[in-house]
Amino acid sequence: MKSFVTIGACAAALFLSACGGGSGGSANKNLIPISDPDAVAEALTVKVNGVEAEQKDGEIPLATTTGSEPVIADLFDKISAQNGQKIVLQTTVSSTSPLSLLFSKVSGANSFLEFNIATVTKADGALEIEITIPQNITDGEFCQLYSAQDDSDRVSQPIQICFEIESTADDQAQSGAVFTTQFLAGGTFTVNPASDDPLNQLIFNTDGSGSVRFAPNPDNEFDDNDVNDISWFVDAQGRLNITEFGEESIYDWLVTAIEISGNTARFSYSVSERGGDSFNGLTATMERVGSTAPTPTAAATPTPTMTPANPTPMPSSSPANPTPSPTPVVSATSAKSCFNPQLFTPGTSYSTTFLETENFDGQTFTETKTDNYTVVGNTVFDGRNALQVDDNEVNETATYNSTEYFQVNASQPAWTYIGYTETDGSYQALETLNPGITFRFDLEPGDTYPYSFSISYQETFDGVTTTYNSSETGNITYVGRAAVTVPAGTFETCRYTVDYAVTDEAGTYSSSEEIDLIVGTGIDARYVDNYQDQFGNSTTIAELLSANINGTPVR
Numbered sequence: 001m002k003s004f005v006t007i008g009a010c011a012a013a014l015f016l017s018a019c020g021g022g023s024g025g026s027a028n029k030n031l032i033p034i035s036d037p038d039a040v041a042e043a044l045t046v047k048v049n050g051v052e053a054e055q056k057d058g059e060i061p062l063a064t065t066t067g068s069e070p071v072i073a074d075l076f077d078k079i080s081a082q083n084g085q086k087i088v089l090q091t092t093v094s095s096t097s098p099l100s101l102l103f104s105k106v107s108g109a110n111s112f113l114e115f116n117i118a119t120v121t122k123a124d125g126a127l128e129i130e131i132t133i134p135q136n137i138t139d140g141e142f143c144q145l146y147s148a149q150d151d152s153d154r155v156s157q158p159i160q161i162c163f164e165i166e167s168t169a170d171d172q173a174q175s176g177a178v179f180t181t182q183f184l185a186g187g188t189f190t191v192n193p194a195s196d197d198p199l200n201q202l203i204f205n206t207d208g209s210g211s212v213r214f215a216p217n218p219d220n221e222f223d224d225n226d227v228n229d230i231s232w233f234v235d236a237q238g239r240l241n242i243t244e245f246g247e248e249s250i251y252d253w254l255v256t257a258i259e260i261s262g263n264t265a266r267f268s269y270s271v272s273e274r275g276g277d278s279f280n281g282l283t284a285t286m287e288r289v290g291s292t293a294p295t296p297t298a299a300a301t302p303t304p305t306m307t308p309a310n311p312t313p314m315p316s317s318s319p320a321n322p323t324p325s326p327t328p329v330v331s332a333t334s335a336k337s338c339f340n341p342q343l344f345t346p347g348t349s350y351s352t353t354f355l356e357t358e359n360f361d362g363q364t365f366t367e368t369k370t371d372n373y374t375v376v377g378n379t380v381f382d383g384r385n386a387l388q389v390d391d392n393e394v395n396e397t398a399t400y401n402s403t404e405y406f407q408v409n410a411s412q413p414a415w416t417y418i419g420y421t422e423t424d425g426s427y428q429a430l431e432t433l434n435p436g437i438t439f440r441f442d443l444e445p446g447d448t449y450p451y452s453f454s455i456s457y458q459e460t461f462d463g464v465t466t467t468y469n470s471s472e473t474g475n476i477t478y479v480g481r482a483a484v485t486v487p488a489g490t491f492e493t494c495r496y497t498v499d500y501a502v503t504d505e506a507g508t509y510s511s512s513e514e515i516d517l518i519v520g521t522g523i524d525a526r527y528v529d530n531y532q533d534q535f536g537n538s539t540t541i542a543e544l545l546s547a548n549i550n551g552t553p554v555r
Helices: 007-018 037-043 171-175
Strands: 045-048 054-057 078-082 086-094 099-106 111-116 126-132 140-150 159-166 187-193 199-204 209-214 226-234 240-245 250-261 264-273 278-288 349-360 363-381 384-394 399-409 414-424 427-440 448-461 464-486 489-504 507-518 524-533 536-549
Touching: 037 099, 037 111, 045 099, 363 399, 384 414, 427 464, 464 524, 464 536, 489 524
Parallel strands: 078 159
Antiparallel strands: 045 126, 054 111, 086 126, 099 111, 099 140, 140 159, 187 199, 187 278, 199 209, 209 226, 226 240, 240 250, 250 264, 264 278, 349 363, 349 536, 363 384, 384 399, 399 414, 414 427, 427 448, 448 464, 464 489, 489 507, 507 524, 524 536
16 A cells, blocks of 8 residues: 655645557667568557457468368458558458468468467357558568468468568658757748648747648638647757647557758658657758758857756665766756646556665665556546546555546646545555645746645555645746656756745745656656655655657657
């Protein structure tokens, strides 16, 4: 069970958990060579009538020769496709006996897939094969073999289908072109897509905000003012990441430079609607309007910022006591790009693993903790409309399951944490914040806002109920951008500080926090909590070991 803590420590858990997030697409440095059949087989996703496969080493079973073998209807000899594309093939298998297994193998690979189709094959032998081409595969061709087996162990002759892939993933790797913040920031670009995409203008403001405009077309009812807000940033691989805020949906763009010359860039891009369709393999050219793209110059020496001191952990019996990372350098950019609506979209799942180092009155403790989150959907908590997020926490000694509740304002943007519940056998806990703690992203460097709320906490164990009441007041400050290095990697982050005081029956105690949220994903990269109460002073430093959103690693 989770032990009761005052809201200062709860805020630590809140920022480590609720501020997760997703990046868009696979890095070019992890390209899958289409000439490597084992790599293709490992990355390819295949389902048959909705069933996933068991991977096995070796070759698919040889066809038998009884004369009563199943027969798979021929598919296309070759299909042209793009990286990231999902392909659905319809076929049938003729058989005198019920089908049991389907085999699939990438030609030349040292393994194959085995699908148990005994319970999902229709009476007419119809099969639906769903193949997802890896996003980061290179140009070229690969082939697959398919064969079927009936319940008498008779195996069909294999059929072959080949895929000719036109990939955008290796365009950047081949050209060496990369986007830079200097090229984009402050610019208005006219866009000329190679397809019938109505995209015709992109604006990139220096604070990471901007807009996208679409020419009149049937989808926008020929509205010549179809403009959506965006947030944007350039990642470590030189790719442009855009979040588009539509009237009814949110879209994630991944834009890869093919060629950049002067004010003009030719690029490929993919667009994914959250909870909807994806469009891959698009190309376009954009040209900066009015002014020349600025020439990159050496970065100015940053102004030092005040941050809480990081204590040097004292020796302990723990296996490893990591030295906290140095306080990173801060630069000035808006916080909007650190709000990730995907983390509050029903159906999203994400996980984070942190190494926490706590120094309490001269003793040092370390712990590795993983939280697995599922965004469930809208509900009512404490008489208020809320978004339910389930949390499965696994640490070195126990597993906890709890439910957290938020109110989300995606247009501001901001989210408000209002409480959580937990049930574990005879243990129950309920925490309610009134009105809640709001975390805002409509901030410029140096912006500060105050907050205050009361807390009601109730826990029941073996039929005995205990209630705690407290209150908290404080100020949240957006400091600016910071480059942070943690075990998971080096990230550009939005740095916040929180100065707060908690009042309960024991008195009033002042504490402070420092939080680094990763640009584009909202995942917390690093967290420092300098906390005090009637029991003493403690400093906790949490650093990200790994994270993923819907199975995609945060890098």
